[in-house]
Structure formats: C-alpha cells, structure tokens
Amino acid sequence: MKLDPAIVGGLLLAALLAALPRWLSAYHVSLLMTVYMYVALAGSWNLFSGMTGYVSLGHGLFFGVGAYSFAIATAVFNLPPVVGLALGIVVPALLGLVLGLALLTARIRIAYFAVVMLGLNEITKTIVANVKSIGSSYGLTLPSVNSRYLGYYVLLGVAVAVTGFAYAVQRSRWGYGLRAILADEVAAETTGIRTVTHKLAMFVASAAFIGVTGAMVSWNWSYVDPYMAFDLMVSFDMLVMAMFGGFGTVAGPVLGAVVMSIVKEALSTSVPHFQPIIFGVLVIVLILWCPGGIIQAFGAARGRLRSWSRPRIGGAAP
Amino acid sequence: MTATILAVDGLSVSFGGIQALQRVTFEIAPGRIVGIMGPNGAGKTTLFNLITGVYRPSAGVIRFGDRELQGLPPSRICRSGIARTFQSGRPFMNMTARDNVLTGLLYGQQPAASRGEAGHEAERLLDFVGLLPRADRPVASLNLMERKIVELARALATRPKLLLLDELMAGLNPNDLAPAIAIIRRIRDELGVTVFWIEHIMQVLMNTCEHLIVLHHGEKLAEGMPQAVAGDPAVAEAYFGKKGRRELV
Numbered sequence: 045m046k047l048d049p050a051i052v053g054g055l056l057l058a059a060l061l062a063a064l065p066r067w068l069s070a071y072h073v074s075l076l077m078t079v080y081m082y083v084a085l086a087g088s089w090n091l092f093s094g095m096t097g098y099v100s101l102g103h104g105l106f107f108g109v110g111a112y113s114f115a116i117a118t119a120v121f122n123l124p125p126v127v128g129l130a131l132g133i134v135v136p137a138l139l140g141l142v143l144g145l146a147l148l149t150a151r152i153r154i155a156y157f158a159v160v161m162l163g164l165n166e167i168t169k170t171i172v173a174n175v176k177s178i179g180s181s182y183g184l185t186l187p188s189v190n191s192r193y194l195g196y197y198v199l200l201g202v203a204v205a206v207t208g209f210a211y212a213v214q215r216s217r218w219g220y221g222l223r224a225i226l227a228d229e230v231a232a233e234t235t236g237i238r239t240v241t242h243k244l245a246m247f248v249a250s251a252a253f254i255g256v257t258g259a260m261v262s263w264n265w266s267y268v269d270p271y272m273a274f275d276l277m278v279s280f281d282m283l284v285m286a287m288f289g290g291f292g293t294v295a296g297p298v299l300g301a302v303v304m305s306i307v308k309e310a311l312s313t314s315v316p317h318f319q320p321i322i323f324g325v326l327v328i329v330l331i332l333w334c335p336g337g338i339i340q341a342f343g344a345a346r347g348r349l350r351s352w353s354r355p356r357i358g359g360a361a362p
Numbered sequence: 363m364t365a366t367i368l369a370v371d372g373l374s375v376s377f378g379g380i381q382a383l384q385r386v387t388f389e390i391a392p393g394r395i396v397g398i399m400g401p402n403g404a405g406k407t408t409l410f411n412l413i414t415g416v417y418r419p420s421a422g423v424i425r426f427g428d429r430e431l432q433g434l435p436p437s438r439i440c441r442s443g444i445a446r447t448f449q450s451g452r453p454f455m456n457m458t459a460r461d462n463v464l465t466g467l468l469y470g471q472q473p474a475a476s477r478g479e480a481g482h483e484a485e486r487l488l489d490f491v492g493l494l495p496r497a498d499r500p501v502a503s504l505n506l507m508e509r510k511i512v513e514l515a516r517a518l519a520t521r522p523k524l525l526l527l528d529e530l531m532a533g534l535n536p537n538d539l540a541p542a543i544a545i546i547r548r549i550r551d552e553l554g555v556t557v558f559w560i561e562h563i564m565q566v567l568m569n570t571c572e573h574l575i576v577l578h579h580g581e582k583l584a585e586g587m588p589q590a591v592a593g594d595p596a597v598a599e600a601y602f603g604k605k606g607r608r609e610l611v
Contacts, residue, residue, distance in 0.1 A: 220465040227454040234414050236440035236469035236520050
C-alpha cells in the first residue's frame with residue numbers, strides 16, 4: 045500500500061504536538077489548547093456547512109449542549125467525567141439528528157436555515173438560564189480536571205479526529221456526493237445522490253465533534269453558565285475561522301483556526317479593549333480580499349509565480 | 363403489441379391554481395428516440411420534472427418498466443434507470459469534467475465496484491462524447507457546448523435505460539448541432555438507451571426522432587410519426603395561430 049504523504053505528515057505533526065507539553069510553560073499549554081479547540085470547532089463547522097453550503101450561524105448550540113451534558117452528568121448526577129464526555133458526544137449528536145430531520149428533510153432555504161440555527165442557540169440559552177435544577181443563570185460548578193495535561197490531549201485528539209474525518213470523507217465516494225450537493229442540490233439528487241442522507245450524516249457528525257469539544261472545554265473551565273456555553277461568539281468564531289481558512293477544504297479550517305486564534309490571543313494580550321474591533325476589521329478585509337480563504341490565496345499566488353517563471357516569448361502554449 | 367419502457371397515464375399537476383399539466387397520457391417504446399415539442403409554457407419541462415421526481419404529480423401514474431415512480435425521490439428514480447439533463451445546463455461547476463462523470467458512476471444505477479473501475483469507465487464515457495482531451499479542465503472554464511456535453515456524460519454515467527434531454531441544443535452554435543445530434547444517435551444505437559427529448563429546433567426533431575409528442579397549454583395535442591404530426595392542422599394552429607394554419611394547409 046502506498047503511503048499518503050498528507051496522512052504521514054499529519055500524524056507526525058500530531059505526535060510532535062503530543063510530545064510537546066512537558067517543555068512548555070502553563071501559559072503556552074493553555075494557548076495551544078485554545079488553538080486545538082478552534083481547530084476542532086472550525087473543522088466541525090466545515091464538515092457540515094463548508095461541505096454542503098448550508099451555512100449555520102448557530103452551531104455553537106452544540107457546543108453549549110455538549111458543555112451542559114457534561115455539566116449535568118458530573119455536577120447534578122455525580123457521574124464520572126468519562127461518562128460526561130461520552131454524553132457530550134451522544135446528546136449533541138441526537139439533538140443534531142432530530143434538528144436535521146426537522147430542518148434538512150424539508151426544502152428549507154439556505155438563508156432560513158442559517159437564521160433558524162442562530163435562533164435555536166438563543167432559545168436554548170434562555171431556557172437553560174431559567175431552569176433552576178441545572179443552575180439557571182448562575183451556572184454549575186464542575187469537578188476540576190485531575191490530570192495536568194488531560195485537556196491538552198483530549199482537545200488535540202478531537203482536533204486530529206475532526207481533521208482526519210474530513211480528509212477521509214473528502215477522499216471517499218461521499219466526497220463526490222458532497223461536492224455535487226455544494227454545486228447544485230437538484231442536479232445532485234437527479235444524479236442518484238441521496239442528498240438528505242448526506243446532509244443529515246454530516247450535520248450529526250459536526251454536532252458530535254462540537255459537542256465533545258464543548259464538554260472538554262467546560263470541564264477545563266470547571267464552571268459553566270448559559271452565557272459562556274451558548275455565547276454567540278463561539279458560533280461566529282468557528283464560522284469566520286473556517287471561511288477565512290477556506291470554505292469546504294480540509295486544510296483551510298485548520299489553517300484559519302491556527303492563524304486566527306493566535307492573532308486573537310496576541311491582540312487580546314496587547315490591546316485588550318480594541319481586540320474585537322481590530323479583529324472584526326481584519327476579518328472584513330481578508331474576506332473581501334480573498335473570499336475563497338487563505339488556502340485559495342496561496343494557490344493563486346503559487347499559480348502567479350509559476351506563470352512568471354514561464355518564458356513569455358511566443359505566447360503559444362506548448 | 364409493443365413493449366413500453368415508460369407509460370404516463372392521466373398525469374396532472376397544478377401550481378397555485380394554474381394547471382400546468384392536464385391528464386397527459388402516452389407511452390414510449392424501448393429503443394426509440396422520442397421527441398417532445400410545444401410552444402413555450404406548454405409544460406414540457408414540467409413533464410420531465412414529474413418523471414424524475416423533482417415535482418410530485420397531483421394525479422396520474424408514471425410507470426417505468428414494472429414500477430410506479432410517482433412519489434419516489436429523484437435519487438431513487440435515477441437509480442432505477444432514468445437520467446436527465448437540464449434546460450439551462452447544470453453540470454457540477456466546482457468539479458472537472460472527469461469528476462462530474464465519476465460522480466454519476468459512483469452514485470448511479472450500477473455504482474462502480476471500485477474507484478479504479480470507475481476511472482476506466484469515466485475515460486471510456488468521456489471518449490464516447492468526445493470530451494477526453496478536456497477531461498481535467500474545471501467545468502467553469504469550458505464553453506456552453508462542452509458544459510452541456512459534460513452534463514450529458516454525467517447522465518450517461520448513471521447507466522440509464524431512459525435518458526431525458528431538456529433542450530440540449532438550446533443556445534448552441536449552428537455548427538455544433540450536427541455533432542450533438544450524432545452523439546444522441548450513438549447513445550441510442552451503441553448504448554441501447556431510449557431517448558426522450560425536448561427541443562425547440564423543429565428541424566432537428568423532425569430529422570432525428572421516430573416519434574413525436576406535442577404539448578400545448580399542458581395538454582397533449584398530437585402524437586405520432588414526425589411527418590404526420592407536422593401535417594396536423596391542430597399543431598400548426600398552436601404554433602402559428604389560425605391564420606398560419608390556413609397558410610400552411
């Protein structure tokens with residue numbers, strides 16, 4: 045069997061990152077955890093929205109539900125954290141299945157879908173903030189993480205899993221089906237592609253990956269309240285990072301999340317008050333400048349370099 | 363008694379009170395090239411959308427071989443052996459010509475057993491339609507004729523028994539007509555696919571089809587051999603009005 049350089053390279057990088065924490069300060073470990081979180085979130089958002097074209101403005105819903113699944117399991121029912129993490133996968137996945145069956149089987153317009161997801165995030169936030177038994181707006185205090193690098197490895201694992209999953213999907217038969225759906229859903233359907241099944245499966249997968257990320261992050265916070273768990277910034281950040289990196293590609297969201305989470309961190313330590321403003325302007329400029337994301341910009345720059353290096357005399361192609 | 367591959371019986375559909383098709387009934391024999399004509403708004407594309415499951419009929423039966431199609435999702439209908447192209451041309455613009463064909467091969471009636479097999483089959487099909495030299499160009503960089511041929515190859519890749527062509531010739535340069543007609547003939551002759559074909563260019567239909575169906579205001583106006591249909595006074599009236607009819611007759 046031939047070795048795929050992308051898989052080998054990815055695994056080597058993951059192994060390197062896995063060996064890293066003992067040589068890093070606590071600050072750098074937590075910075076890397078934030079980066080992994082955003083890689084997992086942007087990659088999961090891309091699994092559904094990037095690959096099918098159904099942009100979701102409220103995918104943070106699954107982050108919050110994952111966080112609260114973990115919180116309720118551990119803080120209310122005193123279940124072991126492992127069970128909490130497992131529920132952080134299962135509950136958002138089931139919610140994804142139910143929502144997907146309701147939203148994706150009907151021919152809902154893409155714009156409506158985006159707004160419905162945003163609304164569901166806000167509705168859930170309000171409901172959670174008003175249920176006393178799960179801490180209402182005061183939130184819940186969670187058991188703290190008992191092992192030093194646990195969060196680091198779990199988040200790294202989720203980031204690697206999401207990226208690997210996206211890569212496998214894109215290279216499989218489903219990769220063709222999803223690109224077809226992205227291009228033209230009616231034409232895809234009449235070419236034999238079960239469009240609803242494809243959309244539903246990717247929706248559930250993205251919900252599950254985001255859910256477990258939310259569960260792990262809330263455990264790290266060792267505290268969760270509705271305004272953190274269902275913060276709209278979570279929904280927007282993953283979307284912006286995935287789009288900034290490159291919509292629908294595998295490497296795009298990874299690159300977008302790495303670059304933007306580090307820029308975000310640098311801005312909030314150097315100019316904390318202006319961070320959201322500068323960040324916002326940066327996003328607008330970048331999206332106007334290269335709507336296909338930095339992946340596409342790299343590709344275009346490479347193409348331009350290649351055409352510069354080609355001899356120009358004669359003009360005819362060989 | 364002749365066998366039928368497609369039998370449409372009493373097919374009707376309405377959109378918001380407008381009756382787009384009214385009790386349309388006809389049969390298509392296997393191995394034929396059947397043309398369908400009619401003025402704009404006659405319901406030709408609507409008929410295709412009903413057969414392929416894009417719309418649901420409000421009444422009537424569509425029988426394909428021995429199975430009824432009405433109510434099935436388009437993907438099921440495709441996998442049971444009906445492929446189509448679209449009026450304005452809808453290839454997957456984010457792919458190369460080759461990947462368009464591969465998608466059809468991977469999802470159609472008899473999905474390819476392996477990627478390697480699909481790859482060979484894609485080459486064969488692209489060669490069949492004469493697009494092999496441009497196989498790896500993005501569809502967005504191809505011209506209209508080539509895009510329509512990509513869409514045709516994608517439809518063939520799903521291994522249909524019946525192929526619905528919705529105005530394949532519309533917008534084509536007159537020089538491209540003859541090659542396109544030749545491909546349609548070869549689809550029937552070499553691949554054994556029955557062709558059901560909407561076209562506005564009457565000369566093309568007259569010369570290529572063995573059977574013609576005429577729709578007008580959502581109803582079947584006439585049906586039969588091309589020459590007989592062309593001589594039908596009702597058809598002339600639908601196209602040219604009463605005065606035209608007098609002049610033609």
